[in-house]
Amino acid sequence: MKVRDLDCLYEVCPIPLIKAVKELKKMNSGDVLVVHSDESCVGVMMEEWAKQNHYSIQIEEPKDGEWEIYLQKP
Amino acid sequence: MPSDGLNDLIQERQKSRHAQRKNQVPYAMILLVLSCVYAFFLWRDGRGYTAFWLVGIALGFVMRNSRFCFAATFRDAFLFKNTKLMRALILSLIIGTLGFAAIQFQYLRNHPGAGYDEIPGIFDSVGLHTVIGAFLFGVGMVIAGGCAASVLMRIGEGHALPLITLLGFFIGTTLGAKDYPNWYGSMIQNTGVVYLPEYMNFGAAVFLQIAVLAALYRLALWFQNRKPEK
Amino acid sequence: MGNLSSEAVNFGKDGTDAMKRWLKKPWPYWAGGVLLGLLNILLLAVSGTVWQVSGGYLLWAAGILERFGLKPFQWDYFQSFQPRYAEIIATHSVFFNQYTILNLGVAAGALIAALLASQFKLGKIKGWKQAAFALLGGILMGYGSRLTGGCNIGGFFSGIPSLSLHAWVFWIFAMAGAWLGAKLLIRFMT
Numbered sequence: 001m002k003v004r005d006l007d008c009l010y011e012v013c014p015i016p017l018i019k020a021v022k023e024l025k026k027m028n029s030g031d032v033l034v035v036h037s038d039e040s041c042v043g044v045m046m047e048e049w050a051k052q053n054h055y056s057i058q059i060e061e062p063k064d065g066e067w068e069i070y071l072q073k074p
Numbered sequence: 075m076p077s078d079g080l081n082d083l084i085q086e087r088q089k090s091r092h093a094q095r096k097n098q099v100p101y102a103m104i105l106l107v108l109s110c111v112y113a114f115f116l117w118r119d120g121r122g123y124t125a126f127w128l129v130g131i132a133l134g135f136v137m138r139n140s141r142f143c144f145a146a147t148f149r150d151a152f153l154f155k156n157t158k159l160m161r162a163l164i165l166s167l168i169i170g171t172l173g174f175a176a177i178q179f180q181y182l183r184n185h186p187g188a189g190y191d192e193i194p195g196i197f198d199s200v201g202l203h204t205v206i207g208a209f210l211f212g213v214g215m216v217i218a219g220g221c222a223a224s225v226l227m228r229i230g231e232g233h234a235l236p237l238i239t240l241l242g243f244f245i246g247t248t249l250g251a252k253d254y255p256n257w258y259g260s261m262i263q264n265t266g267v268v269y270l271p272e273y274m275n276f277g278a279a280v281f282l283q284i285a286v287l288a289a290l291y292r293l294a295l296w297f298q299n300r301k302p303e304k
Numbered sequence: 305m306g307n308l309s310s311e312a313v314n315f316g317k318d319g320t321d322a323m324k325r326w327l328k329k330p331w332p333y334w335a336g337g338v339l340l341g342l343l344n345i346l347l348l349a350v351s352g353t354v355w356q357v358s359g360g361y362l363l364w365a366a367g368i369l370e371r372f373g374l375k376p377f378q379w380d381y382f383q384s385f386q387p388r389y390a391e392i393i394a395t396h397s398v399f400f401n402q403y404t405i406l407n408l409g410v411a412a413g414a415l416i417a418a419l420l421a422s423q424f425k426l427g428k429i430k431g432w433k434q435a436a437f438a439l440l441g442g443i444l445m446g447y448g449s450r451l452t453g454g455c456n457i458g459g460f461f462s463g464i465p466s467l468s469l470h471a472w473v474f475w476i477f478a479m480a481g482a483w484l485g486a487k488l489l490i491r492f493m494t
Contacts, residue, residue: 001079010430012219012235012438013143014153014486018494021154032080034087038425040231040418041141044330049154052298058084061328064096065232065418065425068087072080095422099327102419109412116405125350126402130409131416132343133355138417140336144456148482162337163461169338170465173345174354178467191387195466196354198453200473207451208459208474210444212481215456217488218441222357222455225442226407230414233427235438242442243358244365249443250450251362251381257451258384268469279467 002031009038009066016042017049020071024055027073035069043067137227144221148212157294164291168284175280182276190267201265203257218242328421344462353402354466356458357410358449359388360403365446367398381450437493441485 006023008016016037024033035046043059046069050057056072109131117124136142147163150156177194190197198204215221218239220228225236225243270279344355366376376382377393392401418424429435449455452474454463460478463471 001083003083010235010428010434012434013146014149015219015489015493017154018490022494030079032083038427040138040330040423041143041146044141044333045146045150045154045156048156048158052154052156056080058080060084060088061095061423062088063425064098065423070080070084098419098422098424099324101424102416105412105416105419109416122351123402123405125347126353126406127409129343129347129350129355130406131413133340134410134413134415135417136331136336136339136343136413137410138414139421140331140333140339142333142336142340144461145482148456148479149486152483152486159333162333164337165334166337166341167461167464169341170344170462171467173341174348174465175467177345177348194348194352194354195468196356196454196458196462197466197468198459198463198470200468200470203451204470204473205477207448208477209448209481209484211448211452211456211474212478212483213485213488214441214444214446214448214481215478216441216482216485217437217493218445219438221457222361222445222449223410223457226357226410227414230411230416231418231427232415232424234429235427235434238429238435238438239442239445240361242439242444243361243446243449244368244442245439246443246446246448247358247362247450248365248369248376248446250447251366251376251379253447254379254381254384254450258380270467270469283464283467 002027004031004033006033006035008042009036011037011039013039013041013045017045020046020069021049024071024073029073031073033071033073035071036066037069038066040065043069046071133223134227134230137223138231143224145215145219145224149216151294151297155298157298161291161294164287164294168287171280171283171287175276178271179276182271190269193269197267197269199262199265200268202261203265214246324422328423340461341465344465351402354458354462355406356403356454356462357407358446358455358458360401360407361446362450363389363392363398363401363403370398433493437489 006020008019016035016039020033020035027033047057050071054074058070060068062068113124113127116127147160151160174195181194182188220236222243225239228236270283348354369376382389382393392398445455452459453470456478460471460474463474
């Protein structure tokens with residue numbers, strides 16, 4: 001299981017998800033992408049996207065108004 | 075299902091994090107009280123602004139809590155083949171149509187022959203200028219990352235970038251108002267408002283619009299659920 | 305689901321934690337849609353005006369120009385839209401009127417919601433490219449909104465329930481614009 005971080009702090013919707021999709025394409029099954037974002041809508045958007053594409057997803061909020069979204073490739 | 079590896083990774087990373095969080099609820103309470111005080115002053119002022127202030131707060135609150143983004147309703151079908159937000163918007167439009175129709179029907183019964191400036195609602199001429207304006211707006215909304223309303227919402231959340239978008243909006247809207255006579259002369263002057271109930275029975279117009287919205291809802295659902303081409 | 309696992313460790317201390325979790329949890333989109341629709345009806349029923357945003361922006365922008373000694377309110381535009389703006393201009397309430405109050409309310413409501421969720425955070429600008437896109441996007445939106453009688457709120461979200469055809473045209477061509485915008489975004493920003 002490889003882990004990769006994607007810094008999307010201060011990026012506006014929908015760029016974090018576009019970047020994440022691009023990055024995940026290059027990764028293997030079981031790898032985890034951690035997206036860092038401070039955009040409040042990104043979590044819901046990514047949950048929706050993960051459900052559609054059968055990815056595992058978990059969202060953490062390490063700081064006020066900052067999120068880490070864990071996406072695992074199926 | 076997330077594998078154990080993913081859970082371990084998250085556990086590992088979150089261990090020392092709780093110290094970095096603050097409780098902002100007290101500030102929210104202070105702001106709520108201040109908002110009520112301001113509402114009281116607006117009420118005493120007697121110009122009828124209280125409703126605008128309170129409904130505005132409710133709109134911002136709902137937009138932020140439901141992460142409702144109008145730009146995304148236009149955009150995410152193309153970008154991510156997701157129409158969930160668009161379907162929520164269509165639902166909203168159906169409810170709005172029913173409510174507005176009831177208000178308009180009541181008004182028109184008491185004021186037959188009322189003009190577009192008096193009928194409750196918002197009307198504008200339709201023509202090539204609508205096409206051009208909407209297209210420019212659509213491009214701008216997506217590259218700026220939010221529409222006119224979500225700019226306000228995001229400023230409320232503390233973001234800095236929407237301030238730049240707002241500045242751009244000021245510049246654009248001023249240029250647009252200044253240029254208006256040119257557009258008026260070349261395309262707007264021969265167009266007019268198309269108010270659907272003037273072309274058919276009021277009830278039929280409402281029914282038709284809701285039928286079209288419901289059909290679009292079904293279409294959006296189909297679009298999301300269809301099998302990927304791969 | 306189950307994205308709150310780390311919070312679940314502390315959960316059970318007392319009701320405040322449950323409350324905090326509830327305040328942080330995003331509402332479903334459909335609930336937001338239903339409530340926004342109902343609030344728009346409420347505003348129309350109470351005040352006779354629908355929800356709109358860009359009218360307030362125009363008044364702010366013109367008010368600023370006026371401070372710099374220009375005379376924007378003599379432009380033809382404000383003559384063409386007499387009924388909407390005449391009273392505001394005549395009473396010199398360009399910065400303080402129903403449209404600007406409504407806009408300030410939306411920002412204040414979002415701020416209250418963010419604070420209640422303890423998710424308020426001051427942002428910053430990432431770079432000149434991002435700023436340029438934001439500025440350009442704002443200009444396009446502002447210019448477009450003058451041709452269509454309002455932004456996607458006044459011209460579209462309130463326009464469709466008003467049974468006005470222009471809002472349907474707006475919807476179709478704003479979708480087309482959004483498609484191009486999405487292509488530009490992928491091409492230049494990622």
